[in-house]
Amino acid sequence: MIFLTVAESTPDGPAATAVESAEPDARLPRPMMIVRHGLPHLVEATVIPAVLFLVVLHFSSFTLAALAALVWEYAAVSRRVAMRRRIPALLVLSSIGLTVRTAVAIMNGSAFIYFLQPVIVAGVVGLMFLLSALSPRPLVHRLARDFCPLPHGVTGRPGVRRLFLGLTLLWAAVNLGNSAFTYWLLTSQTTEVFVAVRGITSTALPVTATLITIAWSWRVAGQEGLRATPAV
Template sequence: MASQRTTPAPTTALADLLPHRPTLLSVVRRVSMSLLIAVVIPAVLFYGVFALAGIWTAIGFALAWSYGAIAWRFVTRRRASGLLYLTAIMLTGRTLLSVVADSTWLYFLQPVISDGVVALLFLLSLASARPMVARLAGDFYPMDHELAMRPRVRRLFWHLTALWAVLGLAKGSVTLWLLQSQSLETFVLVKSILMLSVNVLAAVATVALAAYVARQEGLFGPPLLHVAPELVPVPVRD
């Protein structure tokens, strides 16, 4: 005779019944950690070492941090973000050209060029089926084809790609003006504070817009539910 009893149920089976939807907090935490590792720490490290030990030492420390962060993610078997790889590639190019030319001025000129190139790539990607932001979104939220093709999500990717393209052009223009009009010490200080602030504010705006669309699409899951296994009824035969 079959009856209902309160017996333990496997928690893994219960978890499998729930769709995987990250919470807003988990997405914000992931974005914040990516920005901290790839943008904030290198900028703070660069200026701190520059003030204490000079420009070439600061250049070396910034590059070493990027590769060290990638190596640490690899050793701990965690995936490095596309932003971290992009930062490491750009820093490598800047450092190599500056060392070959023996010119610190060239090191600071290259962000103007790289910002322009990145902005151009973002603009060109707007004509493709996958704008640049769509290619990077998987670092922060589990994406599949069905999700990426939703009309609201596609519009979000398009608008965010356009936003970061315009931002790249603006950053390049301001950097060039500062480089031509200020002393090296003033340039490094102002650029470090200004660009870091702009990047953080742009990231906040990006997360806010993405969160708004994600809520409309029902893409955020509820907070983790702690269901006591002993309270789940499971049919048991006497």
């Protein structure tokens, strides 16, 4: 979720040119390389479980469909553990969220219980963002690696670290606010109103937060002098 174009800090003057030439990998990859790096994580953590859920639901029950998607998530995590590979933060988040949703789905559900699931998931994710802000590596710092292979040393820059912290707090507020608003909507409005309003807010909030994330990252990149120079 971070689209920050950055470079390693270099001294001013001729020395800067020399260091820049000696370290050609000190800038972020091009956008298409970032897409190729982040897209597989997104597909693995969200698209495949969703498709698997729909396929199983078509031939079986809702409970089995939810369990099938959850099994995929755990299999993806287990494969990385067995191969001693890093587990993407996006996969961790989706696994936790899907676990909560599956546990709720297995209960003797009602319309209220069913619609309560995204409230619980958003609340749990929001708390994870908020608590991670107290750690040396906030959650956005971890998520950034899933979408973009950041050059070595860039994440240690004070400006970038402040950006990660600020964006982590932003996404904590988005998820917790979304959870609280959805719960209020669910308990105070009719089902028809809930479905209509929820359909709008569930799209508008993440899109708005993503645009803020991009704009904020670009602004910090400019302030830090970390934007890559366009090729001539």
